[in-house]
Amino acid sequence: MTTSSSRQAILDRIRAATLTDSNSYADMPHNYIHHGALDAAGRLQLVTERLREYGAEVVESSTGDLPAIIVHQLQSSGRHRFVAPPGPPAEWLGAGLDWKIDNNLSNEEIELCDGVVTAASAGVADSGTIVLHHGASEGRRVITLLPDFHLCVLRASQIVETLPEYFARFPQPPRLATYISGPSATADIEMTRIKGVHGPRFLSVILVHDEI
Structure with missing residues (x-):
């Protein structure tokens, strides 16, 4: 039996075990939690706790203070050259910093940047996850993988x-989405934690109070 036919046989067995003519997917019980019980303030508190548990830096901002907070966070990082996607508001790109706009920058050009600044599409408080759909304000996936530092703007209304x-909010999410739960890290069999294996070692999140 070839590898492809073996794989198909396994999938057929799984399908037969879970679905029958009288038992469609829609008819199967879905007993997991569909809706949380927290209000907007509770979601903000929970996502903050989760992100900090993972080693991310979290600061809060009002909508009006956001441009100044972005500049402060970037300057405080000790980094100077940043890549940004083509679509964020111009006021995010503060003066005094070296900006490279990703209009198809090469990997080599991206790697020369100290960090990246993006928006986000959503946040999941329970797991402390930030979701990027890679639109104009989030950019290509590569710009969030190669630099060592990622500053991400997440709005309370997105959590x-x-x-x-x-x-439920995105019943048809894009084919390419990135789910970020803290800075990139992994551990070997001896539980030695290594940062930056498949993405930035440092994650800074600005939580914007746009609804509370």
Whole structure:
């Protein structure tokens, strides 16, 4: 039996075990939690706790103070050259910093940047996850993988409590989405934690109070 036919046989067995002619997916019980119980303030508090547990830096901002907070965070990082996607508001790109706009920059050009600044599409409080759909204000996935530092702007109105609520808000998410839960890190069999294996070692999140 070839590899492809073996794979198909396994999938057929799984399908047969879970679905029958009288038992469609829609008819199967879905007993997981569909909706959280937290209000907007509770979601903001929970996502903050989760992100900090993962080692991310979290600061809060009003909508009006956001440009100044972005500049402050970038300057405080000790970094100077940043890549940004083509679509964020111009006021995010503060003076006194070296900006490279990603209009198809090469990987080599991106790697020369100290960090990246993006927006986000959603946040999941329960898991402390930031979701990028890679639109104009979030940019290509590559710009959030190669630099060592990622500053991400997440708005309170974008935060849901649970993953099912995220999928309810985006019933047809884009084919390419990135789910970020803290800075990039992994651990070997001896539980030695290594940062920056498949993305930035440092994640800074600005939570914007746009609804509370």
